[in-house]
Amino acid sequence: MPLPVRPRFVAFALLPLxxxxxxxxxxxxxxxxxxxxxxxxxxxxxTRPQPPSSAFRPPRVMDLPGLEGVIGADxxxxxxxxxxxxxxxxxxxxxxxxxxxxxxxxxxxxxxLRPGAQPTATYVDARRASDGLDVDRAACVAALRRR
Numbered sequence: 241m242p243l244p245v246r247p248r249f250v251a252f253a254l255l256p257l258x259x260x261x262x263x264x265x266x267x268x269x270x271x272x273x274x275x276x277x278x279x280x281x282x283x284x285x286x287t288r289p290q291p292p293s294s295a296f297r298p299p300r301v302m303d304l305p306g307l308e309g310v311i312g313a314d315x316x317x318x319x320x321x322x323x324x325x326x327x328x329x330x331x332x333x334x335x336x337x338x339x340x341x342x343x344x345x346x347x348x349x350x351x352x353l354r355p356g357a358q359p360t361a362t363y364v365d366a367r368r369a370s371d372g373l374d375v376d377r378a379a380c381v382a383a384l385r386r387r
Contacts, residue, residue, distance in 0.1 A: 301363075302362060302363045307381060311364065314350075322339040333359065347364070
């Protein structure tokens, strides 16, 4: 008949095994590495982000078939073609106009082509209003044009 094992005895018997899993760093006898900061040297000051460049960067202009008359158009020409914009958002010198219809939602992005110029359409994005999936940009432009 086996002898009963006491739970406390088992716990104490396992302690040396658990202690073997721990690692202790060995003391360093070499000279400090100048490339690695240590506690005796103050940390370098944090770097500050560079302020945005004030130099003008001309926008990239989209060039896709079916967008003639939209790319390069100003606000007045776009409103003549599509009616009043549902959204008209300014951000700095850039502008976004959004036109909607049953077929799609058309976002037209206008940027100045040179410093101080009026923004003109340089990029177009189109999607379905129902689920936001992309649709053909030229087809959306054709569907939204005023007749």
